[in-house]
Amino acid sequence: MLGVVADTKMPLWAALIYLWWRTRSQGDTPFIDRLYDPVQTMQKLPTPSLWLLGGEDSSAPTPWTLRELEKLQAEGRPVQVRVFPDADHGIIRFVQQENGERRYTGLEPDYYPAQIAWLREHSGS
Numbered sequence: 001m002l003g004v005v006a007d008t009k010m011p012l013w014a015a016l017i018y019l020w021w022r023t024r025s026q027g028d029t030p031f032i033d034r035l036y037d038p039v040q041t042m043q044k045l046p047t048p049s050l051w052l053l054g055g056e057d058s059s060a061p062t063p064w065t066l067r068e069l070e071k072l073q074a075e076g077r078p079v080q081v082r083v084f085p086d087a088d089h090g091i092i093r094f095v096q097q098e099n100g101e102r103r104y105t106g107l108e109p110d111y112y113p114a115q116i117a118w119l120r121e122h123s124g125s
Contacts, residue, residue, distance in 0.1 A: 039068050048078040050118045052111065054092070055085035058102070080118065084108045 042049070051069055053062050062083070072079045084091050091111045094102040 039072070042072055042077060042079070043075065045077070048080070048122050050115070051079065051081045052091055052114060053081065053083045054087035054089055055083050056087060056094075057089045059089045082114055084111070 051065070053060075053065060055062060066081065066083070069079050069081050073081075086093060087108050088094050088102060088104070091108045093105045093108055095105060097103055
């Protein structure tokens with residue numbers, strides 16, 4: 001759509017992202033031609049990281065992300081993961097309406113406390 005609005009051709013990678021998002025291919029490896037693969041960078045980082053994911057994420061591939069993070073953990077990377085099973089992208093809770101649309105009700109209650117606890121643990125506070 002951006003290409004239409006900007007009156008330019010949409011790059012292939014943008015079209016693939018849009019197609020993947022529309023089909024909600026969450027259980028499979030995303031078929032996006034990546035310009036940047038974050039896994040290669042994560043394999044090199046000694047820095048601890050915290051990943052907070054929505055279990056019902058409608059715009060990012062949570063199952064694929066979890067598999068890749070588990071591989072990094074198995075390699076000894078300091079990666080911690082927490083999944084909020086009933087949250088969408090942004091760790092936002094929702095109610096599924098009869099027409100299939102989501103009505104957002106707010107952030108997961110433990111979203112900020114989880115971040116604060118992790119930061120305290122890793123900052124020595």
